[in-house]
Amino acid sequence: MPALLEIRGLSAGLQGRRSVTQVVSNVDLDVRSGEILGVVGESGCGKSTLATAIMRLLVPPQVLQSGSMTLRLNKGSSYDLVKLSESELRELRWRHLSYIPQGSMNSLNPVLRVERQMTDTLIQHGLSDKEARSRAIAALELVNLEPKILYSYPHELSGGMRQRVIIAAAVSMRPALIVADELTTALDVVTQRQILQELIGIRDELGATIILITHDMGVVAQIADRVAVMYAGKIAELGTVNGIFETPLHPYSQGLIGSIPRESGQRVEGLLGEAPSPWNYPTGCRFHPRCPKVFAHCRAQTPALQVQASDRWAACHLYDAEVAADA
Amino acid sequence: MRDLLVVENLRQIFGGRNQTFAVDDVSFRIPAEPTIVSLVGESGSGKSTIARIILGLLQPTAGRVLYDGADIAMSGRKWNRKFRGEVQAVFQDPYSVYNPVYKAERVLKLVIRKFGLAKSKAEAQAMMEEALRAVDLRPEEVLDRHPHQLSGGQRQRLMLARVYLMRPRLIVADEPVSMIDAGMRASFLNILQDFRDSHGISTLFITHDLSTAMYLGGEIIVLYQGRIMEQGATQTVMNAPLHPYAQLLISSIPTPDPRRRWDEDLSAAPLAEIGYGASAGRERCLFADRCPQVMDQCWGARPRLQAPKIDAVDSAQRDVACYLYE
Numbered sequence: 130m131p132a133l134l135e136i137r138g139l140s141a142g143l144q145g146r147r148s149v150t151q152v153v154s155n156v157d158l159d160v161r162s163g164e165i166l167g168v169v170g171e172s173g174c175g176k177s178t179l180a181t182a183i184m185r186l187l188v189p190p191q192v193l194q195s196g197s198m199t200l201r202l203n204k205g206s207s208y209d210l211v212k213l214s215e216s217e218l219r220e221l222r223w224r225h226l227s228y229i230p231q232g233s234m235n236s237l238n239p240v241l242r243v244e245r246q247m248t249d250t251l252i253q254h255g256l257s258d259k260e261a262r263s264r265a266i267a268a269l270e271l272v273n274l275e276p277k278i279l280y281s282y283p284h285e286l287s288g289g290m291r292q293r294v295i296i297a298a299a300v301s302m303r304p305a306l307i308v309a310d311e312l313t314t315a316l317d318v319v320t321q322r323q324i325l326q327e328l329i330g331i332r333d334e335l336g337a338t339i340i341l342i343t344h345d346m347g348v349v350a351q352i353a354d355r356v357a358v359m360y361a362g363k364i365a366e367l368g369t370v371n372g373i374f375e376t377p378l379h380p381y382s383q384g385l386i387g388s389i390p391r392e393s394g395q396r397v398e399g400l401l402g403e404a405p406s407p408w409n410y411p412t413g414c415r416f417h418p419r420c421p422k423v424f425a426h427c428r429a430q431t432p433a434l435q436v437q438a439s440d441r442w443a444a445c446h447l448y449d450a451e452v453a454a455d456a
Numbered sequence: 457m458r459d460l461l462v463v464e465n466l467r468q469i470f471g472g473r474n475q476t477f478a479v480d481d482v483s484f485r486i487p488a489e490p491t492i493v494s495l496v497g498e499s500g501s502g503k504s505t506i507a508r509i510i511l512g513l514l515q516p517t518a519g520r521v522l523y524d525g526a527d528i529a530m531s532g533r534k535w536n537r538k539f540r541g542e543v544q545a546v547f548q549d550p551y552s553v554y555n556p557v558y559k560a561e562r563v564l565k566l567v568i569r570k571f572g573l574a575k576s577k578a579e580a581q582a583m584m585e586e587a588l589r590a591v592d593l594r595p596e597e598v599l600d601r602h603p604h605q606l607s608g609g610q611r612q613r614l615m616l617a618r619v620y621l622m623r624p625r626l627i628v629a630d631e632p633v634s635m636i637d638a639g640m641r642a643s644f645l646n647i648l649q650d651f652r653d654s655h656g657i658s659t660l661f662i663t664h665d666l667s668t669a670m671y672l673g674g675e676i677i678v679l680y681q682g683r684i685m686e687q688g689a690t691q692t693v694m695n696a697p698l699h700p701y702a703q704l705l706i707s708s709i710p711t712p713d714p715r716r717r718w719d720e721d722l723s724a725a726p727l728a729e730i731g732y733g734a735s736a737g738r739e740r741c742l743f744a745d746r747c748p749q750v751m752d753q754c755w756g757a758r759p760r761l762q763a764p765k766i767d768a769v770d771s772a773q774r775d776v777a778c779y780l781y782e
């Protein structure tokens with residue numbers, strides 16, 4: 130599958146008084162056309178920062194430091210998102226990209242009916258009232274909501290319905306790429322399941338590509354095609370969902386997956402220690418203070434994300450033949 | 457032996473023009489033997505309201521709570537002190553419980569002083585260290601820190617250390633792990649199990665996360681719109697739920713195994729309407745509007761919570777409120 134988005138060496142950080150504290154470091158990632166790519170990792174590992182960097186929506190003190198992001202749309206046009214001007218970006222976002230930020234369920238304007246919230250932007254971009262309405266209705270259908278919801282105010286809707294309205298608004302222009310951050314975190318499992326299944330339907334129906342950011346390993350196992358595991362601002366491992374769950378290579382992925390109980394009553398030990406924050410990322414491999422397989426080299430040298438098998442990348446010295454032989 | 461906690465016909469109706477039946481005739485018990493009981497249900501199903509009533513923070517509209525045989529609403533000062541010591545709460549975000557200018561050490565010392573737990577400084581120090589080790593924290597790493605210098609997981613465990621100092625008989629924990637990452641969740645839950653097994657401490661564990669309830673084992677109570685739909689041994693209920701709502705709920709858990717994905721597509725299923733108990737009335741099965749097996753009688757009266765009339769060996773270990781099993 131060709132890459133819809135090719136991210137290379139992407140770094141983003143927080144501008145301090147004297148220097149920038151790097152939050153996301155040197156991310157290389159191909160997002161394949163039509164896939165659901167799950168991005169997982171502990172709280173604070175930089176998932177949302179990566180998502181906002183991809184959308185070029187970082188706000189100070191957040192800064193984009195370096196890298197490139199090549200977006201290839203099907204008409205053969207390609208863009209480096211990093212190099213685009215604000216107005217070019219606005220145009221591209223409106224037509225082809227869509228972003229559902231963390232917590233957006235609560236971002237609907239309480240005094241406006243759903244209709245206005247769904248159609249205002251469409252109309253601003255030149256659609257007629259009638260066109261905008263029919264697009265809104267078509268989008269609502271994708272998330273299993275009836276047109277009559279257009280006349281409701283947000284407070285009249287349950288959390289699941291509000292989240293559906295947000296999704297519908299995000300997909301009404303049939304975007305090529307949807308970045309959804311913690312889409313179902315606040316919802317109960319039944320609603321979560323329905324919405325995730327609707328998301329699969331949207332992917333199939335629109336042929337969209339989806340980056341789904343979550344800390345819930347169950348959610349990625351259920352709907353992702355591939356998984357990127359993030360740790361302390363870097364991609365630790367990337368592979369197919371079956372591959373990552375069955376034979377995780379990176380000790381951090383192994384810890385994450387090992388801490389999932391398989392059977393009722395089975396006891397598992399959690400990961401030891403705590404994840405570092407950007408202000409105290411460790412030297413060398415950032416996972417080294419918590420890694421059960423750490424060796425001397427890990428403290429000094431940063432492992433690069435390298436291909437380890439078909440469709441699998443990991444950043445760990447254990448798989449670095451020369452280094453591991455030295456150890 | 458006397459049950460540790462008995463909840464009898466609890467009802468909580470919040471007023472106003474649109475009455476909310478937050479808790480609608482709920483009864484259950486926590487036995488004297490150390491047990492973990494998980495109270496699960498979707499948002500708004502009444503979990504926190506039940507917790508607040510049990511903790512004596514809210515006066516119920518009807519019904520009562522007996523702790524160690526005595527009605528918590530009726531009892532006097534001496535009894536109050538016993539209750540405050542023996543029943544401890546742990547909430548979702550312990551941040552609010554801590555005074556931000558106090559270091560962890562101060563948080564623990566205050567408890568020791570308030571409850572007169574230690575006779576000397578040395579004894580207090582030893583108690584603190586033991587409590588921290590009981591929750592897998594290293595004293596030298598946390599005692600000298602302010603709450604904001606601890607991670608979410610560490611703060612939650614500090615909260616447990618504080619609770620441990622008081623050696624309660626019952627912990628009421630309302631969504632204590634929903635802010636903690638999966639990797640660290642297990643260690644928090646392991647501590648509750650150790651408390652039960654080694655220190656005789658029971659827990660009423662409130663969560664909307666069924667996989668956490670499954671991990672804890674013990675007993676489970678499934679709530680829906682303020683009513684109990686099914687209750688019993690966690691393993692029994694999770695492996696083979698009987699109530700159609702419990703079945704839907706349990707089959708919707710996102711199993712962290714890509715080879716066991718949801719088989720049925722629910723995206724066209726009817727959505728739950730909002731406004732609990734509004735127009736259709738509540739003299740019916742509240743799940744009737746979503747139930748794939750709904751029958752005429754389900755609309756006529758409320759099904760009673762009782763042992764299911766089926767031949768399964770485990771039917772004695774649980775109760776179900778559904779006409780399919782009457």
Ligand SMILES: Nc1ncnc2c1ncn2[C@@H]1O[C@H](COP(=O)(O)OP(=O)(O)OP(=O)(O)O)[C@@H](O)[C@H]1O
Pocket residue numbers: 143152170171172173174175176177178179189190191231344406407
């Ligand atoms: N605007 C900001 N100001 C200060 N710190 C920030 C800002 N944005 C991000 N950070 C810090 O950068 C780190 C990464 O944050 P980010 O929100 O990307 O993590 P995340 O993986 O999305 O976490 P979560 O799972 O909790 O949503 C965190 O330590 C966070 O505190």
Ligand SMILES: Nc1ncnc2c1ncn2[C@@H]1O[C@H](COP(=O)(O)OP(=O)(O)OP(=O)(O)O)[C@@H](O)[C@H]1O
Pocket residue numbers: 470471476477478497498499500501502503504505506664
């Ligand atoms: N003080 C109050 N006044 C009015 N209504 C209330 C009050 N407290 C709770 N409710 C309502 O009672 C119902 C049950 O609320 P409760 O907080 O017990 O649910 P919950 O199961 O804990 O939900 P969650 O998982 O979201 O925490 C909800 O409909 C809620 O809006």
Ligand code: SF4
Pocket residue numbers: 379380381414415416417420421422423424427432444445446447
């Ligand atoms: S590089 Fe070393 S410390 Fe890092 S994950 Fe691999 S073995 Fe562990």
Ligand code: SF4
Pocket residue numbers: 699700701741742743744745747748749750751754759777778779780
């Ligand atoms: S009582 Fe009727 S509507 Fe309610 S769960 Fe049972 S079969 Fe379904």
Ligand SMILES: [Mg+2]
Pocket residue numbers: 176177178231310
């Ligand atoms: Mg985030």
Ligand SMILES: [Mg+2]
Pocket residue numbers: 503504505630
């Ligand atoms: Mg609650």
